[in-house]
Amino acid sequence: MxxxxxxxxxxxxxxxRLAVVWLGGAGFVFKTASGRIVAIDPYLSDSLxxxxxxxxxxxxxxxxAPAELQAxxxxxxxxxxxxxxxxxxxxxxxxxxxxxxxxxxxxEAMRSWGLPKERIVEINxxxxxxxxxxxxxxxxxxxxxxxxxxxxxxxxxxxxxxGIVVYHTGDSLYHPDLQRQVKAMSPAVKVAMVCINGQxxxxxxxxxxxxxxxxxxxxxxxxHWGLVGENTADPADFxxxxxxxxxxWSGGDTGAGQNDSGARTRPLxxxxxxxxxxxxxxx
Ligand SMILES: [Zn+2]
Numbered sequence: 001m002x003x004x005x006x007x008x009x010x011x012x013x014x015x016x017r018l019a020v021v022w023l024g025g026a027g028f029v030f031k032t033a034s035g036r037i038v039a040i041d042p043y044l045s046d047s048l049x050x051x052x053x054x055x056x057x058x059x060x061x062x063x064x065a066p067a068e069l070q071a072x073x074x075x076x077x078x079x080x081x082x083x084x085x086x087x088x089x090x091x092x093x094x095x096x097x098x099x100x101x102x103x104x105x106x107x108e109a110m111r112s113w114g115l116p117k118e119r120i121v122e123i124n125x126x127x128x129x130x131x132x133x134x135x136x137x138x139x140x141x142x143x144x145x146x147x148x149x150x151x152x153x154x155x156x157x158x159x160x161x162x163g164i165v166v167y168h169t170g171d172s173l174y175h176p177d178l179q180r181q182v183k184a185m186s187p188a189v190k191v192a193m194v195c196i197n198g199q200x201x202x203x204x205x206x207x208x209x210x211x212x213x214x215x216x217x218x219x220x221x222x223x224h225w226g227l228v229g230e231n232t233a234d235p236a237d238f239x240x241x242x243x244x245x246x247x248x249w250s251g252g253d254t255g256a257g258q259n260d261s262g263a264r265t266r267p268l269x270x271x272x273x274x275x276x277x278x279x280x281x282x283x
Pocket of ligand 1: 078080083
């Protein structure tokens, strides 16, 4: 078993804390105080290479085998291979008791792969429900790209993980409705994961910083960089953009939200395979 999988399975998370592991790309694993393992968009193969000849950068090796994840719940944000991976999900489902959930196109793809119907849950934008004991809300992701297959039902997720609220943007362009929907689902996001790669329908570092500022989490992890050379960005640009934001947005335009917390968000730049164990309290 990989060292990372061993660490995740053996660790005990104290009440009031949450373990967050970046798998690389948009993939994350969470371990809660109640011992649940929840994953979003685990990409544990080389399918981008097989489909598009996009090779993993040395920074982002395959972090573990799909069978090692043994999650209780796996969420997919949309039906692109690096998020709903045809070489990860079927093996992961066959080798564990995991429930797999995602919007309609993801659920349909998983059924077409012959996965057991009773383990597939469809959740679409604007819906909130408890899945495998976890509070899951699906929110808008505005993922429109001039290239490639379109995923008009892409979502982000707001999760309540034993009282710690997490927001994962999925793949999305900036849009003011993102923060509106997140705040409608939960006013108190503790930690956010935001895409920064700036192409193929995703926010660039400046837009990701703006969304972060509007949502106002205690901590933020820039993601969707460092996986393949064709689609990456520098997280230092995100950190700089976040630091440059004033306490009140003065960029003009839109009816975008306001960060009324008066507090700054702490950026956490992880490397693939890194883990943060925290209460994600404001500092
Ligand atoms: Zn995508």
